[in-house]
Amino acid sequence: MSNSSSTIFTSLILFAASTAVPAMIQRNKNNNNNINKTFHVEEGIQDEHDNQLSLLSKSTDRPKCIYLDYNGTTPVYPQVLRAMMPYLTHEFGNPSSSHAYGHGPRRAxxxxxxxxxxxxxxxxxxxxxxxxxxxxxxxxxxxxxxxxxxxxxxxxxxxxxxxxxxxxxxxxxxxxxxxxxxxxxxxxxxxxxxxxxxxxxxxxxxxxxxxxxxxxxxxxxxxxxxxxxxxxxxxxxxxxxxxxxxxxxxxxxxxxxxxxxxxxxxxxxxxxxxxxxxxxxxxxxxxxxxxxxxxxxxxxxxxxxxxxxxxxxxxxxxxxxxxxxxxxxxxxxxxxxxxxISKNDQERMRILRDNILSKIISYGNLKSNQFRINGPKDKNKILPNTLSISFQGISASLLLDSIQQRVAISAGSACHAGEKDKISSILVSMSVPQEFSKGTLRISVGPRTDESEIEKAAELISKEVKRLQN
The missing domain is CATH 3.40.640.10 (Type I PLP-dependent aspartate aminotransferase-like (Major domain))
Structure with a gap:
């Protein structure tokens, strides 16, 4: 997360916290006869939360970087963050508590x-x-x-x-x-x-x-x-x-x-x-x-x-x-x-994944001996969003170093800390030739990826592959 994004998120939490006590006081005044009701922030407070969430999602201090690493992690979706906010603020009770402040968290x-x-x-x-x-x-x-x-x-x-x-x-x-x-x-x-x-x-x-x-x-x-x-x-x-x-x-x-x-x-x-x-x-x-x-x-x-x-x-x-x-x-x-979660996202991600593959090949004018796809050939036996592609004779780490501020993709799993240049054990297990395995990228699209991002990412990746192979 960029410094500005972190600042906005921190501001959001601090703002929410600053509204928690007034909201609780108001709640106690209004609900003395019904203390077990779920706590609610006042309408104006909720509007401000929404404004802060919107501001967070639009932070632009970082150069526009296309995110295609959904297998590494996903962004916290705005609807999810909005659902969480009451329990970061006025619904702070311990769900194991028997008193009123435990009731809402326990139900949640x-x-x-x-x-x-x-x-x-x-x-x-x-x-x-x-x-x-x-x-x-x-x-x-x-x-x-x-x-x-x-x-x-x-x-x-x-x-x-x-x-x-x-x-x-x-x-x-x-x-x-x-x-x-x-x-x-x-x-x-x-x-x-x-x-x-x-x-x-x-x-x-x-x-x-x-x-x-x-x-x-x-x-x-x-x-x-x-x-x-x-x-x-x-x-x-x-x-x-x-x-x-x-x-x-x-x-x-x-x-x-x-x-x-x-x-x-x-x-x-x-x-x-x-x-x-x-x-x-x-x-x-x-x-x-x-x-x-x-x-x-x-x-x-x-x-x-x-x-x-x-x-x-x-x-x-x-x-x-x-x-x-x-x-x-x-x-x-x-x-x-x-x-x-929607099943409709599955086919859409499959189309985006197939599109970026075809565009990388087309824009880079790649011949069949210059790349290979890792994974099952049967599309029913592979995740619809995932593309593991290896380019002959190049270093994936060098490629990523040159585009990492513009396209967020991975050389493999993000679960292995500090192994930037190590060939994946998965590729070794699959007997991928070393001349290809060193140049492997993992591209993973998500439900919020759009076609314009696919187009731009394919251009950037294919251009860099062509430069490195030449």
């Missing part, structure tokens, strides 16, 4: 849980508490992935199932956690199933890796670099039949493909979703846990899970599954973002 958390359950379960009615409580709010996708692994191991009551199956292209939140468990003396063994040259794992190979002592299979739904969509449905269904827990990290897939747990994810037992990948702030995520899955096939709820927590122990928040006072504004944000 329940409603956010309902919105996410409605999205991933495709249910019109999420009034069933068991359905709502299948959603556990956590601080990030890495925590959600670690929690899923932890629960699978800890729910094995007999302690005789310590084997996990995964792929060799998972997010670091899965890979690093499993590597640690293999080395820390906890007697955990892991089978890493490789991908083919399109970046896809074989469902048959994953299923064949399941052993008698397997407690968990964890396979990402969509790869963050290539956009490859893994055969999660088939694997999840087989795991259910065999009584093995199945988890998928769906962080990159939210809002881009259908995420219905039953129809699309094969009834997955645990699913990770991450707020900042679809218009909510960074710092909020959720883990879906299928009701009853941790108590089937001889499993038992881990000690203290449902009382004081699992990975994080403490005051018993989130029905005793994740300790720590709930981050109400961000929980509201992820719920609002989930409610905004």
């Amino acid at each position: 958390v329940i409603e956010a849980r309902r919105k996410i359950a409605r999205y991933i379960l495709e249910l019109d009615d999420c009034s069933d508490e068991n359905v709502r409580e299948s959603i556990v709010f956590v601080g990030c996708g890495s925590e959600a992935d670690n929690l899923a692994i932890h629960l699978a191991l800890r729910s094995n009551a007999a302690g005789n199932k310590r084997h996990i199956v995964t792929t060799n292209v998972e997010h670091p939140a899965v890979m690093e956690c499993l590597k640690y468990l293999e080395q820390d003396g906890s007697d955990v063994s892991v089978t890493y199933v490789g991908v083919n040259q399109e970046g896809l794992v074989s469902a048959a190979e994953v299923i064949a890796a399941i052993q008698a002592d397997t407690c968990l299979v964890t396979v990402m739904l969509a790869n963050n670099e290539t956009g490859a969509l893994m055969p999660v449905k088939e694997i999840a269904q087989e795991c259910r039949q065999r009584g093995v827990l199945f988890h998928t990290d769906a962080a990159q897939a939210v809002g881009k493909v259908n995420l219905a747990v039953q129809s699309s994810l094969g009834g997955s037992d645990m699913v990770t979703i991450v707020g900042h990948k679809f218009g909510a702030p960074k710092g909020i995520a959720a883990l879906y846990i299928r009701p009853g899955c941790l108590e089937e096939h001889g499993r038992q709820l881990p000690t203290l899970f449902g009382q004081s927590g699992a990975l994080i122990l403490g005051g018993g928040q989130e029905k005793g599954r994740r300790a720590g006072t709930e981050n109400v504004p961000y929980i509201v944000g992820i719920g609002e973002a989930a409610s905004m």
